[in-house]
Structure formats: structure tokens, C-alpha cells
Amino acid sequence: MTMTVELPPGDAGTPPHRHSGPVFGYMLEGEMVFELEGEPERVIRAGEAFWEPGGDVIHYQAGNNLTDAWSRFVVVMVGVPGEPMLTLVDAAELLARRDRRVPRPTK
Template identity: 65%
Template sequence: MGNEHAHHLENPNATTPPPKIELVSSVPAPPTPDNAEVMTIHVTLPPGSEGNPPHRHTGPAFGFVIKGEMLFELEGEQQRVLKAGESFWEPGGDLIHYQDGNNLPDAETEFVVTMFGVAGQPMLIPVSAEELEERRDRRAPRP
């Protein structure tokens, strides 16, 4: 980790080992909505949960899987499985978030996500069946 991501200061008076700090992900700062509100949420998906139906967010979201496995799919990207210790991000806006379900049939999956959304607007905006049909060519082929 270079100095641009240093999150630890040397402490010559320390009597314990320094914190272990690991950069999990880094992306260029995406555009954030005017009048942005930042929120961090903790999500627990029951075993086998499909998660939310297709939706979008008014701004970018950054997350980290705490335990389990999450099915994650954004418009134009292949569906993928994110495991505990892996991170994700999405730019929000017009992009459809197709999946955020639990990939495990017999265990919970937990993740934390920090979202930059428009204050006073819903965090999740459902996408209609009609719009999904209109944009089906933008969805990556399913495995």
C-alpha cells in the first residue's frame, strides 16, 4: 500500500503491535448526486434469499461482504459470486442492479454498503417489467 493510502501513523510510544490495515478496493471517485446523503447499511440475507428485485440507486454504492456469498449483477456485467472479504461498487444512476441475492442455500450472507443517494428519495428504486424488457439487450448473458 503506497503513501497515498496510508491509514496508519507510526507511534513511537506504542506498547502493542500496530493495526493491520489492508486496502480492500479503490476506484476513481464517481459523480455523486447534488444534495447527496451518505448512508451505511448492514444487510443480512437469509439462506437462499433472492435479495431485492431489479432496481437502481440515485448515486454510487460501495460495499463489503462480511460473511457468506452474494450473487451480484449489474447491467452490462456478468453475474458473479462475491465471497466474504470481497468488495463491490456500482455507479448508481441509470444503471440497473439486477441481483444481490444469497448464493448459499443453508447459511446467511451479510454485507455492509455505503451509498451516496439523493436526500429524500428512496434508497432503492424498482425497475418495471416493461423497462427490463426494453433493456434486455443490455444485460449480460446468464450462466
């Protein structure tokens, strides 16, 4: 499935979730805060690509990093037949796997 995602200024994006298969994306405009389980949080800017392996990896955040402009990206998601493309992760699982999340920088 291919889709364009538009995030209003300051939008946090989808809550922690996982995808059944890999996801490939490209930032069309703006900036996105992107964080996968086991990787540090980073900012993806317009013109940059990103990917995630899908499967068991938790996607913690993909929110608009800008408070004064929209951000937009296109994604290609390769799902597993018969499984949902996106599954939200509940609080109990987030707590059980907290040791797999890279510590966030203090501001």
C-alpha cells in the first residue's frame, strides 16, 4: 500500500505501533521526529528517506517536528497477507519492553 501522510504543525502522529511488514518512506516537506525500538530518536527532513523493518519492532514516533508548518511524507508499506497493516501497542507491552528503547536526550 502506498499513501501520503500529512501532519499538522506539532502533531505527534500515530501512537506507538508496529507494522506487519517493512515500510519505506520519503519526506516530501517539513520535518518528522522518527523513533524505532532500539534506535535513537532522529529528525528526518524534506528530501530524506527512511525505512523500518516491520514485524516485532515498535515504531514509537513519527510526529511533525515543526510547530509552525505542515509536514508531509509518502510511505510504501509491504504488509503480510491476512495481518493488519498497523497495530497499536498497548501500555503493558510498552512497559515490558522499555529496556529496548534507547534513552531519550534530556533537554
